[in-house]
Structures are given as C-alpha cells and as structure tokens.
Amino acid sequence: MQLLAPECPRCREKLRRNGETLNCSGCGIIYPLNSGVADFLTPLSLAQELIDICDYFDNSAVNYDNMIVTMVEELKCPWREYSELIERVVAETRKKLIVNLGCGTSFPVGSFIPLDSHYLGLDISSEMLKQSCSLFDDDSNASFWRIDVERLPLPDNSADLCLAFFSFNVFINLEETIRQINRVLKADGELFGTIALTLPQENLLKPLGPISAQQLDVLLRGLKDRGSELFTERKGNILFFHLKPATAKAP
Ligand SMILES: C[S@@+](CC[C@H](N)C(=O)[O-])C[C@H]1O[C@@H](n2cnc3c(N)ncnc32)[C@H](O)[C@@H]1O
Ligand SMILES: [Zn+2]
Incomplete structure (x- = not known):
C-alpha cells in the first residue's frame, strides 16, 4: 500500500523527499x-x-x-482482555491506512496490524517512536512521524482508522485534536481507542489525567455529526470507544 506524501504542518504544502530530508516548497522548512x-x-x-x-x-x-x-491491571481490566479487544478491531482493518495518534511504543497494537494495511505511528516523543520502530522490520508496512497532534502533517480525508489508546488522557487541547481527526478521517473512517476514567492511586504515568464518559461524549459530538455512531464498552475503569459509520453493525 502506497503511503500518502506528508504535508508541511506549518503551511500545509506537500513535502518533497530530498535524501535524508523532507523539504517544503511553500515555507522553506526542511524536516x-x-x-x-x-x-x-x-x-x-x-x-x-x-x-x-x-x-x-x-x-x-x-x-x-x-x-x-501495570496501569491497565490496576484499572481492573485484565491485560489479556485489554489486548484482545484491541486485536479484534485492528486485525480486521484490511487494506487501510491506520493512524495511531500518540502511538507511544505501539505496544500491543503493533503486532495486530494486517500486512495489507499501512500503520502510521505518530508521537511527540522520539524515544517512544524508537521503541515503536523496533517492533517492525525495516521493510515493513509501517512509518513513524514525530509530530504534535494539533498540527497533523496529513492531507484531508486520508485516514481509514484513527487510533488513540490513552492518548486523550494526555493531549493538552482535545478540541483541536478532534478537529484534526475530523479533518484527516475519510468520510467512512473510524476512530477507536481507550480512555482511563480514573487513575490508579499510585499513578506511574504522571502526565495522564482522568476523562469521564460524559466528557468524551461531548468531545466526540463534532465527529458524530458527520453521521457516525459511538459504541462504548467499559472494562474496569477503562472505556473503549469506537466511532464508526452509522450504518455499520454494532460489535
Ligand atoms: C499515555 S501514552 C499512550 C501511548 C500508547 N498509545 C499506549 O497505548 O500505551 C500518551 C502518548 O502520547 C504522546 N503525546 C503526548 N502529547 C502529544 C502530542 N501533543 N502530540 C503527539 N503525541 C503526544 C506521548 O509521547 C505518549 O507516547
Ligand atoms: Zn511549509
């Protein structure tokens, strides 16, 4: 599957590869x-x-x-059930562009990506991206970009499936994040992810804040207006959410 050329996150001009850089002919930035x-x-x-x-x-x-x-287990969701739910959705996404927002180390989702889809892991942390890269072979169906989710270098209507596992618990400006998802998702695209409704008392992951189901519902309203339907499933204190075209069957 051919991956789309990225856009300049600053001026949205298409970028051209030149050896070990991506060059913007619009604003002149070299990435x-x-x-x-x-x-x-x-x-x-x-x-x-x-x-x-x-x-x-x-x-x-x-x-x-x-x-x-540790966090998933402390939120009273057995790890096996957590990863099985993710596998169920991701493994059936065939011949698609799967964009993981705040992909972190791509664990466990990286091992569920079908070979005929393309996985694009996006994160702000180069060390997390390094761990993600190590899950995939050099010639595999995966790419990794260091980005800020509020400035996605992706064209409009390009992604089939956006993933966000615990990322909404960290992203600073969720309204802008949702606007970006709305922009890059294809008309029949889907959004699938998890949020932590509460956090363990001894929370290891300091930047995370809890999000309620109501907050998520309000946030995703803009996306539902595009004719999608929101399915949720709670496992302990973790909420799985899956926004998909209204005609699709419930899981
Ligand atoms: C709680 S971790 C989740 C990682 C992974 N999705 C998982 O399932 O474990 C949140 C991730 O979001 C990334 N992140 C935080 N703010 C970001 C931003 N503004 N843009 C892109 N990534 C961001 C962090 O570097 C981190 O890897
Ligand atoms: Zn530019």
Missing part, C-alpha cells in the same frame, strides 16, 4: 529523517508544556510497556 523517523517538530517551536510532556515520555520509553500493563 529531517532520523533513523527512518520523519521529524516534524525539531524545526518548529514547541510550547514549554509540550516539551515537558515530551521529556517525560522520552525518559519513560524503555520501561513504558511494563508501566502500561
């Missing part, structure tokens, strides 16, 4: 490719709040998989 990861952030300025989040996840990347398993 580096570092060990296969396209870096859309280093040439742009980042707010201090985002730098702090990025540093936190850079420093947690090596231990992150253990931390997330």
Whole structure:
C-alpha cells in the first residue's frame, strides 16, 4: 500500500523527499529523517508544556510497556482482555491506512496490524517512536512521524482508522485534536481507542489525567455529526470507544 506524501504542518504544502530530508516548497522548512523517523517538530517551536510532556515520555520509553500493563491491571481490566479487544478491531482493518495518534511504543497494537494495511505511528516523543520502530522490520508496512497532534502533517480525508489508546488522557487541547481527526478521517473512517476514567492511586504515568464518559461524549459530538455512531464498552475503569459509520453493525 502506497503511503500518502506528508504535508508541511506549518503551511500545509506537500513535502518533497530530498535524501535524508523532507523539504517544503511553500515555507522553506526542511524536516529531517532520523533513523527512518520523519521529524516534524525539531524545526518548529514547541510550547514549554509540550516539551515537558515530551521529556517525560522520552525518559519513560524503555520501561513504558511494563508501566502500561501495570496501569491497565490496576484499572481492573485484565491485560489479556485489554489486548484482545484491541486485536479484534485492528486485525480486521484490511487494506487501510491506520493512524495511531500518540502511538507511544505501539505496544500491543503493533503486532495486530494486517500486512495489507499501512500503520502510521505518530508521537511527540522520539524515544517512544524508537521503541515503536523496533517492533517492525525495516521493510515493513509501517512509518513513524514525530509530530504534535494539533498540527497533523496529513492531507484531508486520508485516514481509514484513527487510533488513540490513552492518548486523550494526555493531549493538552482535545478540541483541536478532534478537529484534526475530523479533518484527516475519510468520510467512512473510524476512530477507536481507550480512555482511563480514573487513575490508579499510585499513578506511574504522571502526565495522564482522568476523562469521564460524559466528557468524551461531548468531545466526540463534532465527529458524530458527520453521521457516525459511538459504541462504548467499559472494562474496569477503562472505556473503549469506537466511532464508526452509522450504518455499520454494532460489535
Ligand atoms: C499515555 S501514552 C499512550 C501511548 C500508547 N498509545 C499506549 O497505548 O500505551 C500518551 C502518548 O502520547 C504522546 N503525546 C503526548 N502529547 C502529544 C502530542 N501533543 N502530540 C503527539 N503525541 C503526544 C506521548 O509521547 C505518549 O507516547
Ligand atoms: Zn511549509
């Protein structure tokens, strides 16, 4: 499957590959490719709040998989059930562009991506992206971009499935994030993810804040207006959400 050319996150002009860089003919910015990861952030300025989040996840990347398993279990959702639910949706997404927003280490979702789909892992933390890359072979059906979710370098109507596992618990501006998802999702595209409704008392993942089902419902209203329907399933204190075209069958 051919991956779409990225757009400049600053001026939205199409980018052209030139050796180890992606060049914008609109505003002249040059984005580096570092060990296969396209870096859309280093040439742009980042707010201090985002730098702090990025540093936190850079420093947690090596231990992150253990931390997330612990958190899921402490939220009273057995890890096996958690990963099986993710596998059920992702593994049936065939010949599609799957975009993971705040992909982190891509664990466990990376192992469920069908070979005939393309996986695009997006994250602000280069260390988390490094862990993600290590899950896939060099010639695999996956790409990784270092981005800020509020400035997605993707064309309109390009993604078939957007994923967001616990990312909404961290993203600073959820309204803008939803606007971006609305923009990049195809008309029949889907959004699937999880939120933590509460957090464990001894929360290891400091930047996370809880989100209620009502907050999520309000947030996703703009997306539902495009004729989609929201399905949710609660496992312990984790809410799975799946927004899909209204005609699709319930899970
Ligand atoms: C709680 S982790 C979730 C990681 C992964 N989705 C999972 O299932 O474990 C949140 C991720 O969002 C990333 N992140 C935070 N703010 C971001 C932003 N503004 N743009 C892109 N990624 C961001 C963090 O670096 C981190 O990897
Ligand atoms: Zn540009």
